[in-house]
Amino acid sequence: MSKSNKDVTLNPFEIALKQLDEAADLINLESGMRDVLANPKRVLTVSLPIKMDNGKIQVFTGFRSQHNDARGPFKGGIRYHPQVTIEEVKALSMWMTWKCAIADIPYGGGKGGIICNPKEMSEIELERLTRRYAYSIADIIGPRTDIPAPDVYTGGKEMAWIMDTYSALKGNFGQPEIITGKPLAIGGSLGRTEATGRGLTFTVREAAKKLAVDLKQATVAIQGFGNAGQYAGQLLEDHGAKIVAVSDSRAAILNKNGLNLEGLRNHKEKNGSVAGFPEAKAISGEEIIETECTILIPAALENQITQKNASRISAKIVAEAANGPTTPEADEILFKNKILLIPDILANGGGVTVSYFEWLQNLRREYWTESDVNERLDKNISKAFADVYNAHEKHGVNMRKASTLLAIEKVAEATRIRGLWP
């Protein structure tokens, strides 16, 4: 480990490659197979001209990275964010491949993104941008080839526009199975909205059992109060835990006696941020990671837990709702400090797992009950947690390495069995 206070790299794709290499070393993976897994199968960049509300044309850039489809169609979300880069999207698509393998669902990994700031765009500009993007990637996605979904700053609304655009382009009949995370009215699944937070809560419950942590006595800090962070908080509260600190992109707040989550959600809805929530103290965005708590949930973006702050984390469990929030250097520090990190590809796998259930319902033209969805999710993710935890004990490595090596084994096996053609 480097002695300086800096992480070797914050480039997400370099980090993903390093994780791949370290896990591949542990299972002596042959070099040709490493190269197959290191390179996304296809990365598309698209230029997206949109007529803005002021009458002027603005050109946005979008990406779709299709990492690997040895185990099934590419699968993964689409994010809208000013800081999206091609390297980030490539890394996220690789992590999707591992995530689907760990969850044991028959998909590979993909990811998309558009460099934009949706908070500064009108509804109609967003619709035009989304439809243009769907049109531009329509030839490489499909219900049996690549199935997108929501990610940072996208949700049911965008999924509906993509479903509609794709359906209109490809024969003009409704094809709900092209995308997941849709609103219920057009074939969405009950339980999908809460799925990432719910899956994460199941993994925390399993981790708490292993560490003999009583969730009723536990305190929780959440960085990021979007979809995953909000539902994880709510569900952990249902287990008796106290949410003591929450942040979003504008502010961070703390109340050691516990925040009233319902009130906080209403406050955010009204004011656009957790800032100024009464009965809470404002803290700095950096402090949230170091908050005294039992469970820390990074639920925002990449590179939040780094060599700079990892040694000051007091939590017993870190559950990654975000993708890639912890750098490799920080991983080592947490492992040394005996903090159990539930890695993104396991902790937030509930989202894509229920996406899979949604896709199955669409293909079969079925509707499942919410309790059916939640029970299947629990079974699936608890098994994934047990597999990863056992590998972590067996190999004496952190949970990230354990999960990556299990995923690599599965994807490499599928690749080997299929062989190369042409």
Ligand code: GLU
């Ligand atoms: N964007 C989510 C993720 O990172 C969900 C992907 C999906 O449902 O396909 O896992």
